[in-house]
Amino acid sequence: PHVTRREDYRPPDWLVPEIALDFDLDPAATRVKATLHVIRESAHDEPIRLDGGGQVPITVMVDGTPINDWRIEDETLVIPLSGSAHTIETEVEVAPERNTQLMGLYASGGNLCTQCEAEGFRRITFFPDRPDVLSRYKVRMTADKARFPVLLANGDPVDSGTLGDGRHWAEWHDPFPKPCYLFAMVAGDLVANRATFVTGSGREVALGIWVRAGDLSKTDHALEALKTAMAWDERVYGREYDLDVFNIVAVDDFNFGAMENKGLNIFNSRYVLADPDTATDYDFDAIAAVVAHEYFHNWSGNRVTCRDWFQLSLKEGFTVFRDQSFSADQGSAAVKRIEDVRGLRAAQFPEDAGPLAHPIRPDAYQEISNFYTATIYNKGAEVIRMMATMLGPKRFRAATDLYFERFDGTAATCEDFVACMEEAGGIDLGQFRLWYSQAGTPRVTASIEHDAGSGRAVLTLSQRTLPTPGEPDKAPMVLPLRLKLFGAETAKPIGPEQLVILTGAEERISFETVTQRPVLSINRGFSAPVIVETDRTAADLAFLSAHDDDPFARYEAMQQLMLDTLVAGANQGRANHQAVIDAIVNTLDDPQLDRAFVAEAVLLPSESFIGDQMPVVDPEAIFTAREALRRDIGHALDARWRAEYDAASATRFEYSPLAKGLRRLRTVALGYIAANGGDEAAALAFAQFEAADNMTDRQGALTTLVNGASDRRIAALDIFYNRYSDNALVLDKWFSTQALSPRDDTLATVQELAGHRDFTLANPNRARALVGAFSVNQRAFHSGNGAGYRFVTDQLIALDKLNPQTAAKLIPPLGRWRRFDAARGDLMRAELERIVGTPGLSKDMFEQASKSLE
Numbered sequence: 101p102h103v104t105r106r107e108d109y110r111p112p113d114w115l116v117p118e119i120a121l122d123f124d125l126d127p128a129a130t131r132v133k134a135t136l137h138v139i140r141e142s143a144h145d146e147p148i149r150l151d152g153g154g155q156v157p158i159t160v161m162v163d164g165t166p167i168n169d170w171r172i173e174d175e176t177l178v179i180p181l182s183g184s185a186h187t188i189e190t191e192v193e194v195a196p197e198r199n200t201q202l203m204g205l206y207a208s209g210g211n212l213c214t215q216c217e218a219e220g221f222r223r224i225t226f227f228p229d230r231p232d233v234l235s236r237y238k239v240r241m242t243a244d245k246a247r248f249p250v251l252l253a254n255g256d257p258v259d260s261g262t263l264g265d266g267r268h269w270a271e272w273h274d275p276f277p278k279p280c281y282l283f284a285m286v287a288g289d290l291v292a293n294r295a296t297f298v299t300g301s302g303r304e305v306a307l308g309i310w311v312r313a314g315d316l317s318k319t320d321h322a323l324e325a326l327k328t329a330m331a332w333d334e335r336v337y338g339r340e341y342d343l344d345v346f347n348i349v350a351v352d353d354f355n356f357g358a359m360e361n362k363g364l365n366i367f368n369s370r371y372v373l374a375d376p377d378t379a380t381d382y383d384f385d386a387i388a389a390v391v392a393h394e395y396f397h398n399w400s401g402n403r404v405t406c407r408d409w410f411q412l413s414l415k416e417g418f419t420v421f422r423d424q425s426f427s428a429d430q431g432s433a434a435v436k437r438i439e440d441v442r443g444l445r446a447a448q449f450p451e452d453a454g455p456l457a458h459p460i461r462p463d464a465y466q467e468i469s470n471f472y473t474a475t476i477y478n479k480g481a482e483v484i485r486m487m488a489t490m491l492g493p494k495r496f497r498a499a500t501d502l503y504f505e506r507f508d509g510t511a512a513t514c515e516d517f518v519a520c521m522e523e524a525g526g527i528d529l530g531q532f533r534l535w536y537s538q539a540g541t542p543r544v545t546a547s548i549e550h551d552a553g554s555g556r557a558v559l560t561l562s563q564r565t566l567p568t569p570g571e572p573d574k575a576p577m578v579l580p581l582r583l584k585l586f587g588a589e590t591a592k593p594i595g596p597e598q599l600v601i602l603t604g605a606e607e608r609i610s611f612e613t614v615t616q617r618p619v620l621s622i623n624r625g626f627s628a629p630v631i632v633e634t635d636r637t638a639a640d641l642a643f644l645s646a647h648d649d650d651p652f653a654r655y656e657a658m659q660q661l662m663l664d665t666l667v668a669g670a671n672q673g674r675a676n677h678q679a680v681i682d683a684i685v686n687t688l689d690d691p692q693l694d695r696a697f698v699a700e701a702v703l704l705p706s707e708s709f710i711g712d713q714m715p716v717v718d719p720e721a722i723f724t725a726r727e728a729l730r731r732d733i734g735h736a737l738d739a740r741w742r743a744e745y746d747a748a749s750a751t752r753f754e755y756s757p758l759a760k761g762l763r764r765l766r767t768v769a770l771g772y773i774a775a776n777g778g779d780e781a782a783a784l785a786f787a788q789f790e791a792a793d794n795m796t797d798r799q800g801a802l803t804t805l806v807n808g809a810s811d812r813r814i815a816a817l818d819i820f821y822n823r824y825s826d827n828a829l830v831l832d833k834w835f836s837t838q839a840l841s842p843r844d845d846t847l848a849t850v851q852e853l854a855g856h857r858d859f860t861l862a863n864p865n866r867a868r869a870l871v872g873a874f875s876v877n878q879r880a881f882h883s884g885n886g887a888g889y890r891f892v893t894d895q896l897i898a899l900d901k902l903n904p905q906t907a908a909k910l911i912p913p914l915g916r917w918r919r920f921d922a923a924r925g926d927l928m929r930a931e932l933e934r935i936v937g938t939p940g941l942s943k944d945m946f947e948q949a950s951k952s953l954e
């Protein structure tokens with residue numbers, strides 16, 4: 101397989117400052133004429149190489165004259181050129197309706213749309229498909245007016261008209277030079293929810309959220325989020341929007357969440373459409389976060405773009421950090437931080453500990469789509485966050501201002517970003533740069549020794565990072581650790597919080613006049629993305645869970661207490677649950693805590709996170725230990741859960757942080773009531789299911805039923821299906837709720853669902869809802885006979901033929917084979933080998949599966 105390496109980067113031989121595109125649109129056969137103004141960059145005699153996606157040019161012209169001395173090499177159109185500037189014209193034909201990969205120009209729900217990042221533009225026309233070639237685009241689209249009444253592209257609309265034959269046309273110009281991965285156009289039967297945003301400097305921007313007519317009522321939340329994000333970016337980063345128009349289009353078939361094309365964002369409809377009846381609070385929050393994320397890319401990604409795809413985290417890590425900060429400002433910052441860390445631990449930590457580990461700036465790839473990972477995005481965001489923590493808010497803002505100013509209109513590197521942080525921050529980030537080149541999650545050990553006589557406490561901190569593929573030896577990293585000591589007797593802080601920057605393999609820090617036993621609160625706010633190991637006792641953790649004044653640290657202490665209990669239970673078959681139960685009571689009783697935080701704090705760690713703490717993952721033992729603890733918590737605190745449940749029962753739906761927190765706690769309480777068992781609990785869940793006036797409560801109740809033994813789950817599933825059978829996004833929930841159930845019969849259910857009339861691998865959301873959800877179901881996927889692995893592999897091999905990108909993203913659960921017992925490991929490896937041996941396998945799948953076997 102061909103490997104692209106970071107060290108091989110060379111600036112482009114030819115630039116394309118201007119491009120005009122002319123689309124004659126038809127789902128079966130679209131003609132694309134491209135006119136490129138190209139200029140030779142520096143003295144060389146190389147031909148121009150235009151990437152293609154398997155098409156053959158119908159015509160090739162240079163400076164207005166048809167030529168024949170072009171050739172195709174590995175899908176690349178090679179044209180010899182003699183001068184320093186030329187005009188190249190090509191014409192190709194593509195078939196959007198046959199494009200199942202959903203890259204390039206494709207059809208979704210009868211409309212036509214594009215997806216070009218990372219390398220989809222070459223599937224539309226011949227072009228140097230690399231992010232450091234920036235061009236001004238003029239786009240003309242012609243299409244049947246009845247079928248495609250709306251024609252949108254990047255930039256601003258400049259002209260439109262009607263033709264005699266039932267067709268019409270529109271022209272859009274984008275004044276900002278951009279890489280081709282930001283190109284977009286849409287032709288469809290769509291309506292818009294419109295608004296105006298006035299920027300800080302007084303410019304009016306016309307906003308539009310474009311959807312099918314029937315979905316218009318579900319677009320207010322996205323539109324509000326967009327306006328809030330635009331104002332936030334002006335206030336917090338000083339970034340104004342720069343075009344007269346900003347459009348978002350929702351499509352049902354999409355490989356990812358959304359795409360930040362300049363002035364024309366294209367979204368997976370799940371991140372646009374919401375109303376209380378069909379979307380959960382989680383969906384509402386995710387929509388606001390993704391709308392903000394894509395909008396923020398207008399500066400961090402579009403105005404300043406990436407030199408090459410190895411720099412992907414330059415735009416993605418920074419933009420995730422920006423969207424996380426935005427969301428934190430909209431509600432409870434503590435709960436947002438907990439959710440983000442939980443997500444990092446669920447997706448990125450396992451990636452960093454497995455066969456696909458890579459640094460946030462990788463050195464090599466076979467298929468770039470495989471590198472849109474939790475490491476690039478979420479660990480990338482943590483790396484930015486650490487710099488922000490070390491610089492403090494003022495200097496961080498000065499550094500981002502410098503970055504945007506210095507690199508506006510260019511294709512930059514991660515190094516450029518770090519250099520701005522150094523320059524404006526006045527700090528040396530030499531060693532810190534290791535975060536860009538070294539993979540793996542550092543492990544920090546912290547222990548404290550206290551001498552009551554002298555009042556001296558000595559904290560010993562050490563770090564090590566385990567080897568990752570290709571990187572056997574790891575150097576110590578720069579770890580900014582926010583920490584504080586609490587007095588075990590007074591439950592009060594001993595001194596202020598400190599930011600300790602650990603740089604060596606081991607360091608000692610002394611504290612004087614410590615007159616009572618200190619309890620260590622460390623990595624507060626999760627200031628560094630590390631695993632912390634301490635010798636704190638269960639009593640210390642319970643103490644911190646009750647008294648720490650950093651909400652994240654408080655949550656963390658509770659999680660650690662639960663984890664220790666669950667790992668003991670999984671290893672020994674039994675564990676003492678009392679400390680956890682007492683800590684939960686303390687948390688429930690604390691009037692200072694908001695209910696959203698309480699809901700997070702009393703929730704048990706996931707099965708997979710428990711497994712991550714064990715040398716060999718035993719899914720059955722973990723499930724049994726977790727269920728036992730859940731049952732005991734439910735039983736011991738039954739009256740409490742019922743009281744919380746009743747107190748949290750709202751009369752009417754409201755989308756506010758307070759109401760969301762209450763709904764969240766109510767669902768958690770229902771889970772514990774059900775864990776205590778009994779048909780009466782199922783009746784309560786069923787009553788909630790039927791009475792709910794919003795999807796959060798309805799799906800919460802459905803999940804409780806579907807995870808349980810009561811036959812009421814069958815009735816609930818039928819009611820849910822019939823009520824929402826024409827709503828694809830809600831049907832996805834119907835599939836995934838069943839695929840995630842820990843019941844014994846889940847595999848059989850999922851196999852049956854794969855044959856359901858509403859199941860299709862052609863729609864990525866649906867494929868992920870069934871196959872993706874099942875593959876993270878620890879109990880069912882890892883059932884000892886390997887049937888879960890076989891089912892997923894069969895589906896992935898079939899999916900690869902339609903949509904390799906989506907298929908390849910679902911490989912990682914199989915790649916975790918080293919973490920399991922030999923029998924399971926062999927079964928998982930056998931399935932990976934079956935994938936690698938499949939004739940006609942995509943390079944996406946080959947890279948993921950073969951690396952997973954190494």
Ligand code: HT7
Pocket residue numbers: 215217218355356357358359360393394397416469472905
């Ligand atoms: N920048 C966008 C990435 C993206 C993408 C990547 C591969 C294949 C399809 C894709 N669609 C969107 C999304 C983002 O991070 O904002």
Ligand code: ZN
Pocket residue numbers: 393397415416419
């Ligand atoms: Zn992004």
